[in-house]
Amino acid sequence: MSKEDKLVVGISIGDINGIGGEIILKTFEDARMLEFCTPVIFASVRLMSFYKKHLGIDINFQGIDKIEDLLPKRINVLNVWKEQVEVNFGEENETGGEYAIKSLKEAVEALKKDKIDVLVTAPINKSNIQSETFNFPGHTDYLAQELEGNSLMLMVSDGLRVGLLTDHVPIKNVVKNITRECIDKKINTINHSLIEDFGIERPRIAVLGINPHTGDNGVIGTEDDTILRPALDNIRKNGKMVFGPYAADSFFGSGNYKNFDAIIASYHDQGLIPFKTLSFGKGVNYTAGLNHIRTSPDHGTAFDLAGKNEANFESFREAVFTAISIFQKREEYKELTENPLQVGRKKVYQKKKS
Template sequence: MSSKHHKIRVGISIGDFNGIGPEIILKSLKDKSITEFFTPVIFGSGKLFTYQKNVFKLQTNFNYINTATEAQSGKINMVNLTKENSNIEFGIPTEESTKMAIASLDAATEALLKNEIDVLVTAPINKDEMMKYGFSHPGHTGYFEEKAQKKAVMFMVTDDLKVAVSTHHIPVAEIAANISKEKIKKQVKQLVTTLKEDFCIEKPKIAILGLNPHAGDGGAIGREEIEIIEPAIRELFDQDIMAFGPYPADSFFQPEKYRAFDAVLAMYHDQGLAPFKTIAYQEGVNYTAGLPFIRTSPDHGVAYDIAGKNLADETSFSEAIFTAIKIYNNRTEYRELMENRLRPKASHLKNGVDEDLPAAAE
């Protein structure tokens, strides 16, 4: 079905319910007209969300279902993972809230892989607590890579700024050893594909940051730029990929600099995410790029310090929902265009005569 005639089914995992996950979900869906744009499918608990909507004085109504296949257009659907009461302790990660976060993520991902939902938006999780109960990844990215059996790129996006990171959640002491020329080339190529297919940018320009202060200062403060990053950029450019750099990270994130590029590849987590979260503030979205399915999340964490106080701002979560929808539509349109472009032209031959040609003069 063309995306133009398909109301997108947005799956939502609830994160740690003792954090701000349910609050920002409820606030993002509080407008009664929201279901005119997409079909929400929350993987959680009816009793849990009923309790929380009363805490935040919201009038949200749910359509309770057993599986995502039962989701109804025009309603906020709740896949009821448990009918038991939840022991809510705002601001404190508990075994119950952590296990529910894992169960919600697993159920939502299974539905995504089965095409029972079209995109997935994940509320914030407590990674450390989840790893205590069998979750084997230090974040969502590794989890989705395992599910897809494909490497992904952590891509933080707004309309004006898009930042990817070459290394994800690893100790700072291990960053240099986890950077290589081939890895950078592969990530940049993936970013180019993502920008074309998912963001409709025809000829993307990618800025690549250096690893060391002042991008190594010509080798005086490290040689990774000379030995790894610069050769990668040269080889990419020789392949007609618009890759530039390496740029010193301390001075790159000025509006007149970063806006000259369609995306930025930072070498490590904080190098890219610290300026991104400062610039994007509440509008940033975390997109797991390079996978066969679409997953987004807000660019913030569980925020235990404000949980239950009705202070959480839902802007980033709402942006994550609508970014996922835009990407789905863009990707669908791109694939339809490519299909049509590659499809052989139908023959107009009839009795050996091409009817599109003018008739020969008699």
């Protein structure tokens, strides 16, 4: 398989009754995208042809039956299935979940075998994906099982990165899932990701408290004093620049988030409500900490918009660009850490030459 120096971006279709097909086609309707990558959509030519006709999108793609047959500088559609599938836009049904998972599993297998360089996932519905063979609350948990490393949900936008100590966990279970071991693991993961994936040499990380006002000295809960603060003190002793815990209610409104390279929230809504308020439609969901790269748009299936040709594809396009950027940063990091002396000499030579 010749990549001709273009990254191969694998794309899972998501829920077929949602906006996944639309945002994928709209992203690659701009032919300039093929200057950055070679896309492979894991679905079927029949399905993508249906979307194309229904939405009136002027785009050409190449159907392939094996990943090895992909054509560089073309939009490739890998036939994961050949049968005609009925699409019911806006409907949450078993079929939507079944084919979303077929696409995802095939794409992840290709990622594990390095047949694709990165994976970008279109949105799925967390309810209709559940089955005897797939029992995960979402992409992140499935990828954590299939790939190597310690996964962490990291929401990324211009100058804003928000990670989570706990992600898809019911509120009643949040506190029991925040242990010193969990805090240590998540902060180590995000610290390494900031260095390797984003090229930040000395990351500054802020951590938000568990309770309102970080417990107010035990008046509104003791977890910040007995779990979070001791864990952060220990991490700081190891040289990491970790700050907090900060009271979450004023942290974003005051603009304090701008002083840090990443923020770690204690639970899902504590981090994602401010992130999506500040960045909705432009944000990217990145699964940090794994040995392969996966990104996704910051929104869901948007059943209310499905089939109406009204979906905003900007977040999906950003997910593609973010995946490409992180891949390139990892390659640079690998080169730097494998042979730091040679890289150092190269930089000195370039400086003298200029």
